Amino acid sequence: MGTKVLISGAGIAGPALALWLGRYGFEVTVAEAAPRLRGGGQAVDFRGTTHLTVLERMGVLDDLRRIRTGGSPMRFVDESGRTRLHLPTEFAGGDIEVLRGDLVHVLYEHSRPFTDYRFGESVTELRQDADGVHVRFRSGEARTFDLVVGADGLHSNVRRLAHGPEERYVTHLGHYAAGWSLPNYLGIGPGEGSVGLNVPGRLAAVGTSHRDPETAAAFFVFASPALTYDRHDQEQQKAIIAGAFAGTGWEVPRLLASLAEADDLYFDSISRADVPNWSTGRVALVGDAACGATIGGMGTGTGIVAAYVLAGELAAAAGDHTAAFARYEGLLRGYAQGCQKGGDRAGKFLAPGAVGLRLRNWSLNRPRILDWMIEEGRKATHLDLPDYRRFETAPDRISTPGRPLR
Numbered sequence: 001m002g003t004k005v006l007i008s009g010a011g012i013a014g015p016a017l018a019l020w021l022g023r024y025g026f027e028v029t030v031a032e033a034a035p036r037l038r039g040g041g042q043a044v045d046f047r048g049t050t051h052l053t054v055l056e057r058m059g060v061l062d063d064l065r066r067i068r069t070g071g072s073p074m075r076f077v078d079e080s081g082r083t084r085l086h087l088p089t090e091f092a093g094g095d096i097e098v099l100r101g102d103l104v105h106v107l108y109e110h111s112r113p114f115t116d117y118r119f120g121e122s123v124t125e126l127r128q129d130a131d132g133v134h135v136r137f138r139s140g141e142a143r144t145f146d147l148v149v150g151a152d153g154l155h156s157n158v159r160r161l162a163h164g165p166e167e168r169y170v171t172h173l174g175h176y177a178a179g180w181s182l183p184n185y186l187g188i189g190p191g192e193g194s195v196g197l198n199v200p201g202r203l204a205a206v207g208t209s210h211r212d213p214e215t216a217a218a219f220f221v222f223a224s225p226a227l228t229y230d231r232h233d234q235e236q237q238k239a240i241i242a243g244a245f246a247g248t249g250w251e252v253p254r255l256l257a258s259l260a261e262a263d264d265l266y267f268d269s270i271s272r273a274d275v276p277n278w279s280t281g282r283v284a285l286v287g288d289a290a291c292g293a294t295i296g297g298m299g300t301g302t303g304i305v306a307a308y309v310l311a312g313e314l315a316a317a318a319g320d321h322t323a324a325f326a327r328y329e330g331l332l333r334g335y336a337q338g339c340q341k342g343g344d345r346a347g348k349f350l351a352p353g354a355v356g357l358r359l360r361n362w363s364l365n366r367p368r369i370l371d372w373m374i375e376e377g378r379k380a381t382h383l384d385l386p387d388y389r390r391f392e393t394a395p396d397r398i399s400t401p402g403r404p405l406r
């Protein structure tokens, strides 16, 4: 019998970890709170050889190349509609850009043969001792696993249960971000990317959805101290966004009118997770739960790399999870913190104050500075990757709980 691992969360890091652990012969269960895969989100990107190497070793790179968006250039305008800054595809889209929802589906399909996926399920209690982690689920089921991994995002449930309340680990960085779909009334074409109005402390952008020419995607960012609101109350969130952009010109009134109709609003503080220890006993964290940044912190690439290293170290440690968790954190912490720095700057970059806005537009209108920033972004993602291929189990020996290999 393989080591039994429960992963909480079927976003990006969860299915990536499941894929690797399955290949190494672990018995993997993934509990996802949502009733089905959460396909939401806009474009996410991978940049630099480390990201691409991990995707290639996972066997998903060709799939992602087939569904890549082609990138999302960004144009910033003022209230008269005059272009103040143009950022090319490589700036925001990295080396390969895909829609987050498409990526989630690819990772799910590649991990499904080795994984017992439970949708609409969530951990309500965790208790660990020398025999394992005793888990109670929302459904009432009780099970014991050898290990539990929280891959349940910036607002991680496993982190709360194992380490304590979110306020200890998640820092608000001074801005909020919102995104939703709307009819493509501006007729933005697939390669056009997005156009956004900047006024001090605010960005109101609209761009191609990449999926459907009839649909566009709105993306708003605004400066604000931490707000108190109900994360499940979309009407309340819509009112906050409308209030933050009241009186703003350009296309904003029409974009806000579309917000009232939106049924797929994403709204969150731009914040950063810092957890002093990424594991406690038999419970570890991966992806945004351990080291996330809401936007700009390369959370998707870091999540993929972290899942690769965590699974590889567990395979290499042959049952010594304490050694594996320590090696995983030792290899990844500095790397993840380097990538997170982009997240620290994201709000101030997208929606700067008056002086910051002038400075940003002045500097990034110079090709040399722009190229330097793109290269710095690539460099931040570099990690000397350990090679764990020797631990991969032959396909006919892979444990497939309750499901035949496809």
Ligand SMILES: Cc1cc2nc3c(=O)[nH]c(=O)nc-3n(C[C@H](O)[C@H](O)[C@H](O)COP(=O)(O)OP(=O)(O)OC[C@H]3O[C@@H](n4cnc5c(N)ncnc54)[C@H](O)[C@@H]3O)c2cc1C
Pocket (backbone or CB within 6 Å): 008, 009, 010, 011, 012, 013, 014, 031, 032, 033, 034, 038, 039, 040, 041, 042, 043, 044, 100, 121, 122, 123, 151, 152, 153, 154, 155, 156, 157, 158, 179, 266, 286, 287, 288, 289, 292, 293, 294, 295, 296, 299, 300, 301, 303
């Ligand atoms: C709906 C959505 C849209 C996003 N859109 C963007 C975007 O447009 N651009 C961008 O750069 N990043 C976006 N992100 C964040 C991005 O996916 C992550 O930064 C990154 O990919 C790291 O992934 P992760 O797997 O650690 O976390 P996530 O991708 O956030 O996945 C976490 C998963 O855990 C699940 N979960 C949460 N609580 C529980 C619980 N109690 N029990 C079980 N499961 C739980 C969530 O439903 C989710 O599926 C989005 C995330 C989500 C969930």
